[in-house]
Amino acid sequence: MIEINHLSHNFGQHWALKDISFRLKKGEFLFLSGPSGAGKTTLLNLLFAALPVQRGEARVAEFALNSIKPAQIPLLRRQVSVVFQDFRILPERSVYDNVLLPLQVRGLSRVHSDRRVRAVVRALGLEKRSSLLCGELSGGEQQRVAVARAFVVNPQVLLADEPTGNLDAELSFRLMDLFKQFQAYGTTMIVATHSQELMRRHPEAKVIRLEDGMITGANWPGATLYPGLEQMMEQRRRTAPPQPKSTKQPEGAGS
Amino acid sequence: MPRIILRLIGQGILGLSINPWAQILTLTAVILVSFLVGLFLMAVTTLDHQLSMASGETSFQVYWRPGPDQAQSDEISRQWQEIQDIPGFLHGRTFTPEQALKEMESRLGRNSTVKDLTFIAENNPLPPTGLFAFSPPQDVQNLDYGIWIKDTSQKLWDLPGVEQVSVTPLRDELGQAWRKVNTYIMRPVIVFLTLLLGLIIGNTVRLALLSKSHEVEILQLVGAFNWYIRLPLLVCGAVQALAGSAIALVLLRFIHMQIRDVLMFPPLMLEIRFLTPEMILLMLAVPALMGLLGGWVGLKR
Ligand SMILES: Nc1ncnc2c1ncn2[C@@H]1O[C@H](COP(=O)(O)OP(=O)(O)OP(=O)(O)O)[C@@H](O)[C@H]1O
Ligand SMILES: [Mg+2]
Numbered sequence: 001m002i003e004i005n006h007l008s009h010n011f012g013q014h015w016a017l018k019d020i021s022f023r024l025k026k027g028e029f030l031f032l033s034g035p036s037g038a039g040k041t042t043l044l045n046l047l048f049a050a051l052p053v054q055r056g057e058a059r060v061a062e063f064a065l066n067s068i069k070p071a072q073i074p075l076l077r078r079q080v081s082v083v084f085q086d087f088r089i090l091p092e093r094s095v096y097d098n099v100l101l102p103l104q105v106r107g108l109s110r111v112h113s114d115r116r117v118r119a120v121v122r123a124l125g126l127e128k129r130s131s132l133l134c135g136e137l138s139g140g141e142q143q144r145v146a147v148a149r150a151f152v153v154n155p156q157v158l159l160a161d162e163p164t165g166n167l168d169a170e171l172s173f174r175l176m177d178l179f180k181q182f183q184a185y186g187t188t189m190i191v192a193t194h195s196q197e198l199m200r201r202h203p204e205a206k207v208i209r210l211e212d213g214m215i216t217g218a219n220w221p222g223a224t225l226y227p228g229l230e231q232m233m234e235q236r237r238r239t240a241p242p243q244p245k246s247t248k249q250p251e252g253a254g255s
Numbered sequence: 256m257p258r259i260i261l262r263l264i265g266q267g268i269l270g271l272s273i274n275p276w277a278q279i280l281t282l283t284a285v286i287l288v289s290f291l292v293g294l295f296l297m298a299v300t301t302l303d304h305q306l307s308m309a310s311g312e313t314s315f316q317v318y319w320r321p322g323p324d325q326a327q328s329d330e331i332s333r334q335w336q337e338i339q340d341i342p343g344f345l346h347g348r349t350f351t352p353e354q355a356l357k358e359m360e361s362r363l364g365r366n367s368t369v370k371d372l373t374f375i376a377e378n379n380p381l382p383p384t385g386l387f388a389f390s391p392p393q394d395v396q397n398l399d400y401g402i403w404i405k406d407t408s409q410k411l412w413d414l415p416g417v418e419q420v421s422v423t424p425l426r427d428e429l430g431q432a433w434r435k436v437n438t439y440i441m442r443p444v445i446v447f448l449t450l451l452l453g454l455i456i457g458n459t460v461r462l463a464l465l466s467k468s469h470e471v472e473i474l475q476l477v478g479a480f481n482w483y484i485r486l487p488l489l490v491c492g493a494v495q496a497l498a499g500s501a502i503a504l505v506l507l508r509f510i511h512m513q514i515r516d517v518l519m520f521p522p523l524m525l526e527i528r529f530l531t532p533e534m535i536l537l538m539l540a541v542p543a544l545m546g547l548l549g550g551w552v553g554l555k556r
Contacts, residue, residue, distance in 0.1 A: 048476075077478035088473050102477040107259040149477070 001026045001157060001188040002047070007056035009042055009213075016042040018213040020056070022223035024190070024206070026156075029183050031199050032192040034210035040192040041085065043210070044159045047190070048080045049073045061156045078106065081150035083160040087142045089149065091135030095126055098134055099148045106153070120148045123178060139166040147175065151182055158182065158189045164198060172198060263483065267490025274466060278495065281459040285452060285499025286506070289542060292448045293507040293530065296538070299441055301528045302433055312345060312388040314423040315408060319416045321352065321382040327416060331383050334414050338387055341410055343403075347387040352379040382418065387411075452496065452542050457549030460492040464554055489550040496546030500538050504530075 002024040009017040016039045024030055032040050045051045047060050049068055058065040061079040068076065081102075089098045099121055103113040121130050124144040129137060134145055143166045150158055158179075164172035176198060183189055193199070199207060209217035214226035226232075271278050317338075319331055328351065335349050350358065356379055391403050404422055411420045464471060474484050511529045530538065 050476075071480075074475070074478045074480045077476060082476060088476060090470060090473060101473070104262075105474060105477055105479040105483060153477075 001028070001061060002190070003057070003059040005057040007043075007046065007053070007058055009039075009046060009051065009054055016213050017046070019226060020213075020215055022208060022215070022218070024188055024222065026188055027183055027186045028188055028206060029179070029202075029204075030190045030206045030208060031202070032190055032208055032210060033194070033199060036194075037212075038210040039213040040210055041161055042213075044082070044161055044190065044192060047157075047159055048082055049076055078102075078153065079155060080157040080159060081153060081155035083143075083146045083150045083158070083163045085161040085165065087146040089134045089142060089145050092133060094131050094133055095121065095137070095145050095148075096130045098145050099152050102149060102153045116152055120152045123151075124148045125174075140168070140171060143167060144171075144175070147178075151178075154185065155187055158187050160189070160191045162192055162194070164193065164195060169197070173201065176202065259483070260486065263486040264490045267487035268494055270463070270487050270491045271494065274463065277459060277462060281455060281495055282499050282502075284455045285496055285542065286503045288448050288452050288455070289500040289503035289538065290506060292445055293503055293538060295441055295445055295448075296530050296534050297507065297511065297527065299437060300530060300534065301526070304526075304528050312390055313404060313407075315387045315389065315411055316421045316423070317385045317387065317411050317414075317417055318419040318421075319383040320418045321380055322378075323352075323383060323416070328383070331416060334416075335385060337414070338385070338411070341389070341407065343389040343391060343407065345388040345390055347385055349383070349385040350381075351383055352381045355381040355384060449541060449545055453545035453549035453552070455549070456492045456496055456546045457551075457553035459495070459553075460488050460550035461553035463488050463491060485550075485554050488554065489547050492546040492550035492553075493543045494546075496542035497539060500542040504535060504538055 002022075004023065005021050007017060007020040008015060020043065022030075032043065034040055042051065046053060046058060046065070049063075049065055053066045061076065063072065063076045063079075065076075090101075096117060099117045100113055103116065118127070118130075121127050124147060126141065126144055126148060129141060134142055137145065143163065147160070147163055150160070160179075163179075164175055167175060172195065179189060179191065180202075199205065206222070207217070207219045208215055208223050214229065215223055216226060216229060218225065320327075323331060331351075335347070338344065338347065359381075389407055408420045408422055411417060471484055508529065511527065515527050515529075517527070
C-alpha cells in the first residue's frame, strides 16, 4: 500500500529527510515518532503529494508519486485522507458541513452522505456540536472534526499529524481506539506523534523513529535504518564519551 | 454529475454576495466598458445605415426661382422629365411650392404651435425644389469623379429658371473614409475594450480565488478537481459580465429613446439607430465569454 525507497528531501541547504525506506501493507498501523523538526510532517506531506518527490521513490495507494501528474493528485487524495497538525477546517462552516465536504467534492448524493456524516460525527462524540460553527469549537473539538472529515470517506490510507496533540489523555485513547476500528476496515495508517504514552499502549503497532531526517529506529524489518547510522553513532561515541545519552536507543527500536 | 454542476453554479451565484464591494466595483467597470462599446456600436450602426442608403449616390439639390407663374410651373415639370434622361440618374423627389408648404406644415404640425400655414399659401415664398440622386457611370475612373459632378451640376444649372444647385458631399468618398475609420479605429477600439473587459473580470475572479485561498487549499486537500474549485468562480465572473452588459444595454436603450431624433433636422436628417439584434446578442454573449475566458486565465497561476 505504501512503499518508500531511498526518499530524501531538502529545503535549500537543509536535508529534512535522508534516505528513508520502508513499506506498509494494507491495514497496517505505523507510529512515526521523533523530536520536533525530525521531518515527520515533511514525510507525511510527501505521501499525499503536497510536496514533490525530489529523490528516491514513493508509491502510495497504487500511485507512483515520482511521476504523478497534477490532474491525478485529486484522485490520490480521494484515497488518502489527512489529519493535520493545524486541522485545516473551515471555521465559518458548521461541523456537519466540514465533515460533509469530502463527500460533496466526490459528488455523492445528499441522502447517502447524510448517513455517513452522522455516523462519523457520532463516533467522534460531536453529535451535539454538529450544527455549531467550527470556529466556535475548542481545539480538541476542532481536532475531532478534522479526524471525522478524514474518516468519512473510508480512505485506503490515513495520514495523521499529531492527531492527539490537543486532546486530554482520555480522549487520545478513545481516538486511538477509533483509529484501530478503522484499521480493521483495512485502512493503512501513519500517525505522527510525540506521545510515548500512546505508543506504549499500542505495542502491536509498527514504529519508526525519525531524528534529523533519518530513520534511527524501527521495530519491524519493513523499515531500513539510515545506512550511515552505525558510523555516525561510532563517531559520536568517540567524540563525546562522557555522555551516554547521545546514543540512547530510540523508542521501540530493536524490539 | 449534472447535479454537482448545478450546485456549483448556484454556489457561484451566491458567491456574488461574499465580497459585495469588490463585486459592485467590477460590475460598474463592466457596465462602463460595455456602455462604451455599445455607444461605439450605435455610432457604427447609425453611420452604416446612413451610408448604405446613400452608397454610390451623389445627390443634387436644385432650387428654382420662387413664385413661378403657371407657364413657368409647366416648364419646370417638363424639366423634371428631362432631368431623368441625364446619364446616371437614379431617383428623384420633387416639390412644387404647394407640396413643399404641405410638407413643412406636416413637419411643424408634429411639434409646433404653428398649425395653420394657410395664411401664407396665398403668397407662397417657397421655391420649387427637387432632390435628384445620380451615380457616376461605371466606366468613369476615380480621377474623373469631380469632373463628372461638375458636368452634371452644370447640366442642371443650365436649365432655365434654376437659381441654385447644391451638391451633397461625396457620399461615396465619405463611405470609403468611414470604412477606413471603422477598420482602423472603431474595430481596434472595440477589440481593446473587449479585452479590457476580460482583464477586469479575470482580475476579480483571481482576487476572489485569493480571498478564499484557505477554502481552496482545503478543497484541494480533500480531493477536489480543479474544475470543481474554479467553476463557481467562473460562473461568478460570467454572471457579472452578463449582468453588466445587460445593464449597459438597458441604459443605452434609455438614452437612445431620448436622443433618437436629435439629429433629425434638414441638412443632416440623421436618425440615430439602436443596435441591431445581432449586436445585442453579441453584446451579451461576448462579455459573458470574456468573463469565462478572463476568469480561466485569471485562475491559471
Ligand atoms: N517549507 C519549508 N521550508 C524550509 N524548511 C522547512 C520547511 N518545512 C520544514 N522545514 C524544515 O525541515 C525540518 C523538518 O520539519 P518538519 O515540519 O517535517 O518536522 P516535524 O518532525 O514535523 O516537527 P514537529 O514535531 O515540530 O511538527 C525542520 O528543520 C524544518 O525547519
Ligand atoms: Mg510536524
